[in-house]
Amino acid sequence: xxxxxxxxxLFIGTLNFTLCLSAQAEDSSVALSKKIMDSQCDASIxxxxxxxxxxxxxxxxxxxxxxxxNSLLKQKKDAxxxxxxxxxxxxxxxxxxxxxxxxxxxxxxxxxxxRDQIVSNLAKAIEGTPAGDTLNIRSRLLLxxxxxxxxxxxxxxxxxxxxxxxxxxxxxAQDTALIKEVADKIAAYGExxxxxxxxxxxxxxLTGADVKPEDLKQAAxxxxxxxNLDLSESVFDAYIDKLLxxxxxxxxxxxxxxxxxxxxxxxxxxxxxxxxxKIFALIExxxxxxxxxEEQIYLRAFNLEKSKDWPGAKDAYAELIERYPESKYAQRAxxxxxxxxxxxxxxxxxxxxxxxxxxxxxxISPEGISSLYQLGLLNQxxxxxxxxxxxYSKLIEKAQGKFSETQSLTNSRLKEIEEGKPLDSKLQVxxxxxxxxxxxxxxxxxxxxxxxxxxxxxxxxxxxxxxAISGASGCMQVELQYLWSGxxxxxxxxxxxxxxxxxxxxxxxxxxNLLVLVPSxxxxxxxxxxxxx
Amino acid sequence: MIAGGKxxxxxxxxxxxxxxxxxxxxxxxxxxxxxxxxxGELMRQMGVNTIRLYQxxxxxxxxRLVIRExxxxxxxxxxxxxxxxxxxxxxxFYGDKAFQDKVKKNVLEMVVAxxxxxxxxxxxxxxxxxxxxxxxxxxxxxxxxxxxxxxQKQKAMRAKIYYSFVNDIAKEIHKIDPNxxxxxxxxxxxxxxxAKDYCPDIDIVACIIYRGKTFGNLFKSLKMTYDRPxxxxxxxxxxxxxxxxxxxxxMQAFFLESQWRQIYANLYNNKSGEGNCIGGSVFxxxxxxxxxxxSDSEAWKAHDTEGGWTNGSYYYDIKVEGGKNxxxxxxxxxxxxxxxxxxxxxxxxxxxxxxxxxxxKNPYLALKKKGNKK
Numbered sequence: 005x006x007x008x009x010x011x012x013x014l015f016i017g018t019l020n021f022t023l024c025l026s027a028q029a030e031d032s033s034v035a036l037s038k039k040i041m042d043s044q045c046d047a048s049i050x051x052x053x054x055x056x057x058x059x060x061x062x063x064x065x066x067x068x069x070x071x072x073x074n075s076l077l078k079q080k081k082d083a084x085x086x087x088x089x090x091x092x093x094x095x096x097x098x099x100x101x102x103x104x105x106x107x108x109x110x111x112x113x114x115x116x117x118x119r120d121q122i123v124s125n126l127a128k129a130i131e132g133t134p135a136g137d138t139l140n141i142r143s144r145l146l147l148x149x150x151x152x153x154x155x156x157x158x159x160x161x162x163x164x165x166x167x168x169x170x171x172x173x174x175x176x177a178q179d180t181a182l183i184k185e186v187a188d189k190i191a192a193y194g195e196x197x198x199x200x201x202x203x204x205x206x207x208x209x210l211t212g213a214d215v216k217p218e219d220l221k222q223a224a225x226x227x228x229x230x231x232n233l234d235l236s237e238s239v240f241d242a243y244i245d246k247l248l249x250x251x252x253x254x255x256x257x258x259x260x261x262x263x264x265x266x267x268x269x270x271x272x273x274x275x276x277x278x279x280x281x282k283i284f285a286l287i288e289x290x291x292x293x294x295x296x297x298e299e300q301i302y303l304r305a306f307n308l309e310k311s312k313d314w315p316g317a318k319d320a321y322a323e324l325i326e327r328y329p330e331s332k333y334a335q336r337a338x339x340x341x342x343x344x345x346x347x348x349x350x351x352x353x354x355x356x357x358x359x360x361x362x363x364x365x366x367x368i369s370p371e372g373i374s375s376l377y378q379l380g381l382l383n384q385x386x387x388x389x390x391x392x393x394x395x396y397s398k399l400i401e402k403a404q405g406k407f408s409e410t411q412s413l414t415n416s417r418l419k420e421i422e423e424g425k426p427l428d429s430k431l432q433v434x435x436x437x438x439x440x441x442x443x444x445x446x447x448x449x450x451x452x453x454x455x456x457x458x459x460x461x462x463x464x465x466x467x468x469x470x471x472a473i474s475g476a477s478g479c480m481q482v483e484l485q486y487l488w489s490g491x492x493x494x495x496x497x498x499x500x501x502x503x504x505x506x507x508x509x510x511x512x513x514x515x516x517n518l519l520v521l522v523p524s525x526x527x528x529x530x531x532x533x534x535x536x537x
Numbered sequence: 538m539i540a541g542g543k544x545x546x547x548x549x550x551x552x553x554x555x556x557x558x559x560x561x562x563x564x565x566x567x568x569x570x571x572x573x574x575x576x577g578e579l580m581r582q583m584g585v586n587t588i589r590l591y592q593x594x595x596x597x598x599x600x601r602l603v604i605r606e607x608x609x610x611x612x613x614x615x616x617x618x619x620x621x622x623x624x625x626x627x628x629x630f631y632g633d634k635a636f637q638d639k640v641k642k643n644v645l646e647m648v649v650a651x652x653x654x655x656x657x658x659x660x661x662x663x664x665x666x667x668x669x670x671x672x673x674x675x676x677x678x679x680x681x682x683x684x685x686x687x688x689q690k691q692k693a694m695r696a697k698i699y700y701s702f703v704n705d706i707a708k709e710i711h712k713i714d715p716n717x718x719x720x721x722x723x724x725x726x727x728x729x730x731x732a733k734d735y736c737p738d739i740d741i742v743a744c745i746i747y748r749g750k751t752f753g754n755l756f757k758s759l760k761m762t763y764d765r766p767x768x769x770x771x772x773x774x775x776x777x778x779x780x781x782x783x784x785x786x787x788m789q790a791f792f793l794e795s796q797w798r799q800i801y802a803n804l805y806n807n808k809s810g811e812g813n814c815i816g817g818s819v820f821x822x823x824x825x826x827x828x829x830x831x832s833d834s835e836a837w838k839a840h841d842t843e844g845g846w847t848n849g850s851y852y853y854d855i856k857v858e859g860g861k862n863x864x865x866x867x868x869x870x871x872x873x874x875x876x877x878x879x880x881x882x883x884x885x886x887x888x889x890x891x892x893x894x895x896x897x898k899n900p901y902l903a904l905k906k907k908g909n910k911k
Contacts, residue, residue, distance in 0.1 A: 103786075103787060103888070106786070106888070108886070108888060108890075108891045111888075111891070112891045112892075112894075112895060155791055469858070469859075471859065471860055473847075474673060475671055475673050476668060476671065476673075476724070476725060476727050477665075477668050477671075477673045477674050477724075477846075478665040478668055478674075478724035478725065478745055478747070479665065479724075479745070479747065479771075479846060479863070479865070480665065480668065480674045480675075480846070481845060481846040481847070481861075482673045482674055483674075502859070503859075522672070522673050523672055523673055523674070523676040524671065524672025524673060524676060524688060524691075525672075525688060
């Protein structure tokens with residue numbers, strides 16, 4: 005009860021207070037002081053202190069409040085931890101306020117005194133409270149925040165003390181909210197690794213022997229919905245451990261599948277692709293390859309593709325078409341395998357085999373049409389005009405007036421062949437840099453693409469963004485040129501455009517190519533897919 | 538470094554007082570409001586003892602007046618540079634003898650005109666011109682370079698031409714003015730392996746370094762590659778967090794204090810460092826509102842908040858979409874107000890101004906405090 009009340013009081017104490025300072029309130033401060041002085045520095049002081057602080061904090065009268073608290077401390081002979089904490093809190097808020105209001109004269113003239121007061125008051129608050137006390141943790145937290153904001157050499161030491169304090173606190177504390185609050189605060193400062201240590205303590209508290217797995221799962225789902233993926237994953241890990249330690253761990257696979265799907269790539273919503281892959285791998289180790297069905301293998305492959313883990317995606321797509329050759333995803337997977345092998349892994353023959361498989365199918369599919377185009381293009385690039393023309397002609401014949409965008413590209417290629425002109429220059433340089441051995445240094449490490457969304461409907465907008473890491477150029481931005489090629493839909497981006505928006509009229513997997521040039525030549529290339537439904 | 542017969546630590550700022558609404562063409566040298574006087578007083582109060590000018594002006598009498606007034610009124614010395622034609626259209630033809638002669642003539646005229654000014658500290662040749670040798674920015678070539686198919690060899694050929702040219706100028710300056718050192722303005726350490734061979738007559742290496750809150754192993758690396766006294770000619774941090782979409786004076790101040798601490802730790806006779814640093818000039822004294830969009834006169838009137846270039850070492854806003862986190866218009870340690878004062882934009886010192894002032898008051902105490910736990 006004491007901890008709960010203290011938590012409430014101190015939480016409110018950190019907020020900007022909303023009451024107004026009025027003459028009446030000033031009059032009542034005498035009565036408040038008397039109450040504080042008459043109290044035993046126990047829980048009864050907290051609401052009184054809150055009432056006293058409110059008008060000062062609201063009007064940023066930190067000096068007056070500090071004087072007030074210090075006068076009380078003198079009378080209490082410094083032996084009141086919560087007064088010490090509040091004195092430090094006042095100076096902490098004051099420094100923040102001076103920074104926000106750019107009150108630099110006071111900040112620099114008095115700042116060191118205020119800092120000394122913060123450190124001294126918090127030391128007394130920590131010394132005056134037992135390890136398992138809420139105020140002890142809050143004082144350590146404030147001390148760490150202070151050093152963290154200062155970015156001084158005591159930052160690490162204060163954080164270690166805080167974590168040690170929380171560890172001690174967790175041994176006896178019934179109230180876990182403070183532990184999470186500390187972890188959230190550390191995470192908000194960008195200390196992900198250290199916040200995980202506290203989250204782990206929090207999860208251990210949550211996952212005591214008597215906690216039911218379903219409660220654990222629900223907690224993990226709640227954190228997922230809040231967007232706190234670190235915590236969600238920690239709780240899911242604890243949930244997974246519980247299931248794995250159960251006698252019938254194979255039965256836990258459907259649960260794991262649900263978790264993997266939750267974190268897998270999706271265009272909107274929370275996702276953590278490496279975590280999803282970790283769960284997919286776990287499923288495989290627990291239930292064997294058969295534990296993943298058609299939908300799950302595709303999901304895994306797609307997740308790996310969006311992580312740009314191309315070898316992983318290649319293996320997963322290959323497994324999909326091997327185990328489920330009639331899958332509704334088989335043609336898309338086969339086409340993507342063709343592109344990954346050809347342009348990413350630089351294995352043109354390996355990739356062509358997949359394109360041929362699709363091209364030879366009797367049915368007419370977007371992927372079959374795109375494969376014919378790819379086969380024509382690869383032959384045209386190699387100077388095999390007759391073969392290229394044959395593939396292009398077959399495409400026109402099979403398309404039967406559909407797939408207008410691919411047909412349009414094909415007509416352009418056919419025109420080049422018929423008029424004896426070279427391949428479109430942007431395609432030519434992209435293929436040269438993707439397929440020629442001497443250009444193997446262009447391995448997509450310095451240029452990349454990201455699309456939004458990756459799965460779109462016909463006619464809806466797709467944003468295509470690129471990023472490139474050019475060489476050393478100091479404060480000068482290197483002038484980059486962007487040579488876009490492939491399936492660009494309804495857009496014709498210019499070479500100055502690093503980004504563009506487009507849309508597609510036809511379904512199927514579209515391949516977007518990019519070659520980035522610097523003034524001295526090629527920087528790198530990039531490629532990405534978008535699936536149009 | 539010795540100046541005026543005393544050991545001298547360069548506590549400098551890069552200086553280019555372009556008012557809001559103007560661009561790089563603005564002739565501040567002949568500005569009747571004499572912005573350097575108000576700035577000089579603010580600098581004096583802060584502890585600045587040196588300004589760095591990137592380029593002199595065609596009227597060298599006006600340049601002389603600025604140097605003289607800053608020195609006589611505020612005790613502030615001037616490091617003065619020359620772009621060496623880096624921004625000439627369409628590119629700096631360093632491989633062309635006529636171009637070289639023209640650039641050299643301008644530099645030597647400046648030296649002749651200003652060498653006897655007591656406020657002159659030394660000369661800086663170029664700024665980040667070395668990046669053009671890589672072919673990424675302001676690329677230039679020659680017939681001989683064009684014939685070379687190997688891109689790496691092309692870079693080496695450009696570096697040889699450029700650094701030999703700078704050394705040639707340094708030699709000529711020494712003949713005219715034996716009293717002031719000549720520095721090589723160089724972006725990072727890029728190309729200094731060539732300078733080692735082709736620039737024996739350079740006295741100081743003036744590096745332009747943007748590595749975030751520290752200079753990393755810079756001082757040690759320089760000893761290994763091009764062992765000269767080091768002047769950190771340009772460094773700093775912008776005061777705008779483009780990811781958060783707001784000014785962040787705290788982060789700028791934190792970075793600058795950290796950078797100055799490292800400069801001091803590597804000064805001569807400081808056993809904790811390499812002992813090869815002579816000081817630095819922070820980029821920059823005041824914001825310049827024209828820099829994000831130099832060709833749009835309307836944009837010069839506004840303080841642009843869009844990032845202009847990318848540097849991951851300034852980690853606090855690198856997550857911005859597209860990665861352009863560096864706000865070129867926000868590097869000032871004093872901001873410009875639209876309110877006019879003494880004929881120019883009123884200066885509003887940022888937190889960094891005060892932080893550096895406090896650091897300079899007692900840098901060794903600050904070093905000890907930051908370096909040792911209680």
